[in-house]
Amino acid sequence: MAVKEVAKDAEKKMKDAVGYTKREFSSVRTGRASPALVEHIMVDYYGTPTQLKQLAAINTPDAKLIVIQPWDPSSIEAVEKAILQSNLGITPNNDGKLIRLGIPALTDERRAELDKVIKKMAENGKISLRSIRHEANAKVEKLEKDKTISKDECFWGKDDIQKAIDKYTKELEEALKEKEKELVAV
Incomplete structure (x- = not known):
């Protein structure tokens, strides 16, 4: 398996993890019917x-x-x-x-509870992303250890994986901020 394939596979898994977390966010009641x-x-x-x-x-x-x-x-x-x-x-x-x-209006106490819930969901999403990165980096290191790829290719592969995790972590943070705005707005 080439480095690019490992990075692409990791990016797909990261995209799925962020998508799952966003779907979880949508199940949290914000006081607005949906x-x-x-x-x-x-x-x-x-x-x-x-x-x-x-x-x-x-x-x-x-x-x-x-x-x-x-x-x-x-x-x-x-x-x-x-x-x-x-x-x-x-x-x-x-x-x-x-x-x-x-759909009843949210009390301040319930808003605080829901805020904790969505932050926990976001943290679980980030943990998934880090786990995917760790797994992908291990695959790249194994390829280098087996002399299938060079040290440079290993470095570039890890760099691609890091760029992907940065991108999806940012996307997750933006989704969290959006959900927090929804909680406060209603």
């Missing part, structure tokens, strides 16, 4: 765990309300149960056809 808040909730649909977005239309008619309309009306109880078990802190209002989720 389909991303509920679409990944797993519902027990006839014994099969299924994402809510595959079972229902999810709409946000205004900034404080999420409306969920299951395509199969018989699944409404399972959807309601999954929402209650999801630890969102929102009680669903079921009228038999639709489920309405009123």
Whole structure:
């Protein structure tokens, strides 16, 4: 495996790690209604765990309300149960056809808790990035040790990997700042 392939593979893994962290951020309630808040909730649909977005239309008619309309009306109880078990802190209002989720305003205490949660998510993302870098650097060093590549190629490979981690760490930091702004704004 060439140095460029190792660096490319590491960069792809880093991109995936940042994408995962951003998806985690979207599941944090900010006081503003968003389909991303509920679409990944797993519902027990006839014994099969299924994402809510595959079972229902999810709409946000205004900034404080999420409306969920299951395509199969018989699944409404399972959807309601999954929402209650999801630890969102929102009680669903079921009228038999639709489920309405009123998004309450965040208290200062809850904002502080959520701020800690998103910072922890960001830190986990950074840990993933560092782990990927460590793994890639080890592969490059092994290539050099096996005399497959020169010392210069090893240096350049590590440099490429470092540039990738710098890029994705910055992207993660920007996503964190954006989420923190959302928490404060609402």
